[in-house]
Structure formats: C-alpha cells, structure tokens
Amino acid sequence: MTAMLEMRGVSKSFAGVQALRDVNFSVQAGQIHALVGENGAGKSTLMKVLSGVYPHGSYEGTIVFDGEERRFRDINDSEALGIIIIHQELALIPLMSIAENIFLSHPPSQLGVIDRDEVYRRTRELLAQVGLKESPDTLITDLGVGKQQLVEIAKALSKRVRMLILDEPTASLNEADSAALLERLMKFREQGIGSVLISHKLNEVAKVADHITVLRDGRTVDGIDCRTEQVQEDRIIRSMVNRDLAHRFPERSAKIGEPVLKVENWSVYHPIHPERQVIKNVNFGVRRGEVVGIAGLMGAGRTEFAMSLFGRSWGTNITGRIRLEGNEIVLPSVAAAIDAGLAYVTEDRKQLGLILADDVRKNITLASLDQVAPGKVIDDIAELKVASDYRNRMRIRCSDVYQETGQLSGGNQQKVVLSKWLMTDPKVLILDEPTRGIDVGAKYEIYCIINELAEAGRGVVVISSEMPELLGICDRICVMNDGAFVGEFAGHEATQEKIMRAIMRNERNNGNGVPEAAEMGGLQP
C-alpha cells in the first residue's frame, strides 16, 4: 500500500530553538497512526506544519500528499485536500447551535441566503455518522466536552475529510466518551480515512493504533508497526524519555533546613464546574533551602494547585490547611499571600506575569511598591536604584530600566518577573514553568538563580513539564496526576521512566482521564 501522506526530512526552528529535526512521517489511507512523545517533543509543531499553520517556506523538508508535493500557504490549502486538524482546545462557538457550528465557514446557500433545510438535513446525517444523538439546534454551550469533541469531528466530516488529525482528543473525556470516540476512529479506518492520533494515554494508543511513531526533542526516535509487533508500553516510555541528561545544569549543594511550607488536606473545586474536584485532598511540603519539583502532564492540576495556594487566585470551595514556618495561616487574597511570604511566578508571563506596555522598572516594583514609596508617594530615585540593582544582579539585558518589557526576549522577561517576586522577599517561591519558551543559555541562568534562592534559605517549588529540567535541579520530585500526588522521588533516585510510569499507572487505574488542560491554557510548543 502506498502512503497517502508522506512528510520527508521536516525541520523547523523557532528563534534559534530547533523544534523539529529531519522528521519523517507517513500515513496510509485507512490507518490510525499514533504520535506520542513528551510535552514539547514536537508533536503539535509537526501537525501544524502538516496543516499549513506554519506555511511552506517557514520549515525545511517536503510534504507529499496523494503522490504530489504540496506547499500549503495556510490552513485552507490543507483543508481543501481533506486534511482536517482538531485541536486540543476546541474551536467551536459556544453560543451557536451544532448546525451553525458545523456549517460555519461553508453553509449550503443560494445567492448568499443559507438553505436552512439543507443545513439541518446534512447536520442530522453527520451527527448520525459520529453517533451523537442531539438536535442540530442544541447550543454548543449546553453540550459536555465529549459531545463537543464529536461535533468537531462531524464538522471535519462535513468537509469531506481524507485525513483526520486529533490532538489529545481524549484528554478531557471520561472513559465512556473516550471509548466511544476511539470506536468512531476505528469506523473511519474502515472507510479509508487516515487518522493521526496524538495522545499521552498509551493504553488507548495500544488499543487502536496501527502504527506508533515516537518523537523526542523534535526527532523521530522509534517506529512501531502494531500489526507485526507486540506493543510494549515500557518500550514506548523508554523511547519517549531516554536522552542524555549530562547537560546544562549548574552544580548545587543543598543545605536543607526545617520545613517552611506545609499544606495539608488541600482540596479545590473548579470555578466554573463547581461539582468537579480538581485538587483532591493533597499534602505537600517544602523545606528551607530545598528545591521541590512537581512533575505531571499538562492539565494534571499543578498550576491550579499552585494558584489556589497563592491567595486563592484559582478555584472555589478551597479547603485545607497551610502552615508557614509552623504557624497555621489563612490566605484569603493575593495580597495576604505576598505579605505572608509566598510568591508565585506564573506560567504565562505575557498574560499573567507582566504589564508589557510598562517599563522594566515599573514591572519590578509592582508587587512591592510600598518599599519604595514612603507615605504612599513613590520615591522615583529609590525605585530606579532598586530596579537597576535587580537589572545588574539578574543580568537583565535591556537598554535601561525604562525599556518596555514587551520589547525584551523571553528569558529577560522572565528575569523581570523573577525580580518582581524576589523584591517581595518571599520565604517560598513557586515557579510555574520557569523556563518555557526560553533559550538554552537563559535557562542556565534561571537555574543558577533558582540555586541561589535555595542557598539563601528560601523554599523553592518548581512546576515543569520538562522532566530533564526537574531531574537536573530538584532535591525532591513529586508527581501529580489528575489532581493528586501519585509518586514522590528523591532527586538522585528519580528517573524519567519512574516518573512516567507513576503517571501511566495512575492513568490506567482511575481511567478518568486528565482534567481539562484547555482551562489553564495548555502547553503548545
């Protein structure tokens, strides 16, 4: 059988960071091809190249579809050939009906007037095909995530799909919905539709895939033909994570002291779906001078946990106890958390960390203005001195502290955010994905800063999806999955395989799926 799609030697880099290196990838008609790999391995990037989100010319390599080389300028070009991508964050309009969403871009019409009867007739057909028993009139907002996923697929079918790309389709589905969706995929296989399934759930992958490709650091590292070989999850995990760790982490000698932060029986519910428990009665602690990592997949609840601790800035119905240096404290607001000595560096520095239109100086002093403002009047010279001081200490590369933070590189922006929180003189610092989108050199600098913080006797918590990073810098790693801690390893005995296994074991056991990643803005490389 000849391949329907073949991608040859695809490479792509972002501002010096190599996201894909010489990747070969092919899909045949009537095949389910699973693409697995860690967060940031390049799965989504590869699919964005394929679908034309990254247009021809912005990558190297060739795409051959139906035996012809294709040069997609945008997503419309790939859709015209029947290559349809369904993103993890669903792209439906909540306050429109199913029918309106399915035929949003190309409603059957005459002279620009939408033919409603035709829309409804075809919507019913499509819904029957995907096995969704809902009226075409139902609003998207009234559907659960599982059903929304099916609407997306129906939408894809309406465009005469030849190849369907699903990015983590079951991440937010429960077991029954997941099973139904996978069943659907197998039906499509019979109809000759090729599918690419990106998933972290190896049991699902093993169940439906005809072929598995493992990506790591932007390279294809393993290919398994499931019809001829027995699928071993261990082998996949090893391929996913096995890599040279002897790089890029500064030496550190930990001097770990008494506990500084202790969290007991912490439980948080979802703010929009208050019946959903996102953090499930967890216990957690950090000692002075200790760097604790929290590992987990996207949407495991790590960010939600951190933000709920930080003055209840996420979630509702939060219960549990926080002890700081042995004293029980209540943190009803962010201001209270800062005063108590907590700092939280957000994962999304542009949306949540910085005021991009303001200069470096204003951003650094924002959380501790009172230090430079006796009597609530800002002493601009004192402010300037503090800001310049941090600029030198953290080696923030900017023309001067009056430069807009929006003009700085990712690494320097992150240093501005770190400066802001250091200025509050925290006892415990929670860093959420502190090196995301930062080049290797700047990463090293951030690791050095983390070391310095710990050496100064602060407790540091690092949330990261990059496991090598956690292994490289942490004294202890806690593994979170589905809102609970499912494993804990001392830094020297932790391995990526152990962490992955802890997650996978838990995934299989509760079969509930990972909580919604889209809610907090999932990771896309």
Added chain:
Amino acid sequence: MTDKTVSLPEERRHTGFIKNNLRNYGMLMSLIAIMLFFQVMTGGTLLQPLNLTNLVLQNSYIVIMALGMLLVIVTGHIDLSVGSVAGFVGAVAALLMVTYKVDYTVAFIACLLLGAAIGAAQGYWVAFFGIPSFIVTLAGMLVFKGLALAVLQGQSLGPFPPTFQKLSSGFIPEFLPEAGTLHPTSLLIGAVLALGLVYASAKSRSREQSHGIEVEPYAFFLGKSVVLACAVLYFTYLIATYRGLPNVLVIMSALIALYGFVTRRTVIGRQIYAVGGNAKAAKLSGIKTERLTFFTFVNMGVLAALAGLVFAARLNTATPKAGLGFELDVIAACFIGGASAYGGVGRVGGAVVGAMIMGVMNNGMSILGIGIDYQQVIKGLVLLGAVCIDVYNQRR
C-alpha cells in the same frame, strides 16, 4: 546606562530625543498651532483678555471632568453618564439652595457627596459585578437625565445665592493697588508660578543627574523652561489685564496639579495604570483591582458633581438641559490627549491639553461664525485625526 548615550554624537542624540518625546509634546504643539491659527483667523480676538477669561470659564467643567475620565479610561473603562450626573447635581444644588434655602457650603458638600454616591453606585456594578462600564453608565446617563428633569419639573431654577455664583463667575480678591486695568496680585501669582515650575524642574533634573540618570539635553531643558515660563507669564498677564484670575481657574489648576501628582508619583496612581495595562497580572501581584476600579468611578462621580456645580453657578440657574453632551467632549478630550481605549495609557497633561484643544476650537469657530452644524463635523474629524496619528505613532 548613560555611557552609551553620551558616546553618541550630539546631533543624533537630539534627534533621538525629539523622536522619543514627539508623542508627549505632539499634542501640545497641535494646541499651540490651533491657537495660532484661530488667533490669526479671528484677527487677534482669541487671545484678548476678555475672550481668554471666557475660554477658561467655558471649559473649566470639561477639564475638571476630563481628570476623572482619564483615570476611568486608564483602568480600561468608560463613563458615559458624566454629563447627566453633572446636570442632575446642578439641579439638586438649585433645589437645595433656591427652593429650600440651604446654606451654600452645606449644599456644596452635600452635592459632592451625592456625586460620590452616584459614582459608587455605578462603580459597584462595574467593579464587583463585572458588568461592562459602557452599559452601566449608559443606563446611568438615562437615569440621571431623567432624574434631573424630575427634580426641576421641567423648569429652570435660579438664581443662586451670590456667594455661590462666585464659584464660577468670581475672581480672586485684589490685595495690591491696581494699576489701571492690571491686577497685580494675579500677575504676581503667575510670576511665582512660572518661577516655581522652572525651579522644580531644574531641581528634579539636577537630582536625576546626580544619580546618573539620563536627562534631556541641556539646550532642550533651557528652551523648554524659557518657553514654559514665558507662556505662563504671558497668559497670566493677559488675564490680569481683564479682571484677574478667575476662582475656577485656581480650582482647576490645583486639581490638575493634584491629579498629575497622583498619577505619576503615588502608589495608587501606579496601581491604576497597572490594572489598565494588565488586570490579571496586576491581580496576581497583590493589587486589589476591583477596589481600584470602584474608586475611579467614585472619583469620577465627585468630579462630575463639582463640574455640575461650576456649570450651574456659571449659568446662575439650573436647567434640565444642563450637562447635555458634556460626556462626549470629556471623552474626546482624553482620547485627543493620547489616552488608549484599551487602558493602561494616558496622561493628565494630555487630557488637559485635549480639553483645551476642544475648547479653543469651540471658541474660535464660534467667533468665526461657523454654525454649530459644521463645528461638530470639524470636532469629530479632529478627534478621529488625533487618534489616527496616535495609533500611527505607536505602530512605528
């Protein structure tokens, strides 16, 4: 940080400086150009002492409200109700002072409190309930326009006690012997103000310099100071040759200085800009974003009330039509002055200059006999043009 700039050739430094500050001074230049234009077109009428005094009196309430509106716009909101609120407060003031003969000080304070309460009522929905300010204040606009009508029962109410009228139509008392039509006290105040301004900026410049901060080139500083001092002196001289400084100009200047200080130098001012720049980041930095938004609306209510009192005192009567359309001039003043509709950006000085541009145009066009119809067309185009230039400058 200074070494890099010092090493640049003098000439390039200057052009760089001009470019960087074009945005800050651009509107001021426009104001001066517009004033010169009308000065010439009206054959010198614009800057005649009588007209200049009138210009100040006519625009005082717009400037006062623009100060509050700027803060509201900086937080990323808008207040459409200010005109109606000003009219309503004027009506209540008339009811208290004329109908019920309440002492004018008591009535004055009561009216400001009423403004604060109105601002609080609207700010509550915006800040704590998250209802878009456009909608809340559109509702407020209707409500208070209606209430003003109801309070006045469709009639005009006046006249006000003479002392209250002084708020708008009074001039500062003369302590020194008058020399013909010249009011020396006013001129003296102008001179002191001019010297004070120059002294203050020289002091802050040398303070910055002593800490190694990059400052504007000396020639610029000198030029700017001389121009500023001369401008202040010249305008006070003009005004002093008529009847001296109007009370309302004194109030207005004090408010401009106060709000300029609050926005640039205080914690609360900085936090207001942070909320407008990125509310989520501000919140995660421990800023009580809702409370700040609420207070900007309370503040707006108080200033709208003050403007309503000034306007009522100027007309010496409260009419159901008072305040009609003020909100448009006020909002336009802020945007012409460089405030961003997305929040986080805007200066007090800009809003004041914007208000003056609107005022000078109103006044100049009226003198030229341009009908109210085309006046509006021209004002609209100026607003659009000013914002276009601003957007264009930002894109560069």
